Amino acid sequence: MENLKYAFFVGCTPKQSTPELMQSTLAIAREFNIELVELVEATCCGASHMQDYDDFLSLVLNARNICYAEKRGLTIVTVCNTCQLNLATAKYRLDHDEKLKNRVNDKLSEVGLEYKGTSEIKHFLYALIDDYGIDAIASRVKKPLKDLYIAPFYGCHNIRPKEVHGASNGNEDPYRPTSLDRLITALGGHSVEYEHKNKCCGFHVELQAPKTANKISGGAMLDAIENRADTMVTPCPLCHLRLDVQQKNISKEMGEDVSIPILHMPQMVGLALGIEPDKLGIKHNITKFTFA
């Protein structure tokens, strides 16, 4: 197989609050010989908040982000669900509205850029599963996760709206997503069936409505715990920040202990590949997880 190569849209958290996501992503990419070319010109995607303030500006900046992948002739991979949604939404809107695209390109021409629509946008999870291949991943497992019951937590912005992500994210059905479950199984683990696997974590109102955010994540965590999960795993650093960093606040709001380790998707993969936990940044996780 020819080595895979992508334009890597890093996003903001891997360089700040989730260094472990950066480390584990790069570690497993190296292991799979996947080349990630960082989009060094890219800006924050606006995290689905900036569009509330200024939708057009937000669209232009994301169009600019995509332009730099197009210039390199590469598909974008994201490692954050919300980056995925915002870039994919910008692409969807521009590819479906010629007038809007012309308006945006008018602006981009001021800095010598043009959005063409030639780059695909997919989350790293789907690059692994669909491009590298689930069987190829399974064949690389050195330390199967065989005694682990893992609750997949998909996160909203990788699976909804289905139409926006489409085939790039494996045409995942938002009401019955399977990618993370299949990945867990391929790594030798047991995927836990629970109702909240495709539900929201509440991250986006954490500042203005912490009670709402805590109740929403608490509901999901209790569901995972009641279904006897040893750990939860998510492809989204924002879900991770919520479920991992805010665990104490969530327990307080729920009046119940919601303690459970939370892994990033690439950390889980890395552990099964036999990569040292240190190289996957496990020490940065607030909730402690040991895997013998």
Add this chain to the structure above:
Amino acid sequence: MKKYDTKKVNFKVFRFNKDTDRMPYYQSYSFDVAQDEVILDILNKIKWERDGSFSYRRSCRHGICGSCAIKVNNKPVLSCKERVFDLIEIFGYELVLEPQDIKNAIKDMVIDKERFWHKYSSVKPFLVANIEAHPKSEYIISQKEADRLEESDYCIQCGNCFFACPSVEVNGDYIGPAALLKAFRFNVDVRDNAKRDRLDIVNQEGSGVWDCVKCYECAEACPKDLSPIDKITKLHNQIFEENMAKDNVATRHAVGFKDSIEKHGFLDEGELVRYSEGNMGVLKHVPEAIHMFKNGKLIMPWQMPKSQKLDEVDKLIKSCSTVKFK
């Protein structure tokens, strides 16, 4: 005559009578389902062929009255529009039929929708205009003016978005996606005079647009593909455009992204929290900040990463900005 393919499907159906049952239970019914049958056909078959006491709402059978909305395997559907074969593709041969809002079930699929209508009525969901009681001719609006509604007038009040919304579920005050979509629908109507009144209502902290968790459940749930969340975004935009944005944690949270991008390209996470919460408000985040610092999850201001070609970003922000925040 062509013989249609049928598939054997087991339906696990939520049964409950508020007046006589202490607890709900699930009853199984198996049917051979033909490819053109929709969930409403199954509801009818249960009632007509198996149990006459089975209750559900239905009326038009043409996707326009919004009565027959239920959940199948947790997916909000309009029974008369949803083909069973399509659901088999997603969920397999066992389908669980439940009312939209189990906690407020009255009888089987019939729920008390009061919660929904209460929120709906709170946004002035009607045209506020000085229109003559006996006009001599129609009030014609142009196609372009009609397009501003972005089909939001197609909403059939089925409630699928409302009962799929996690923010509604945990916060009894939140107006929810259906009412917010309706506020948008009249706010963009050129004949209407109550835009600012409605923005006042939807701009309230704790109940309005700022409590949307951005999960896109409403976008998936809408049988008319109206994407309520996109209309909620437009209400946010109207609040800024009309200069009605209050200086609070929610508005600063949205504006803070622009400021950070302008300065670094990336979002400065620490500064966003400080700016959004204010110098006093940020203090409540100190315990988790210490925890994050100890785990190497906080960077110092001088370590803040920067995007390359920030001059381009600066130029675009100057050239493309459409609003200002005081």
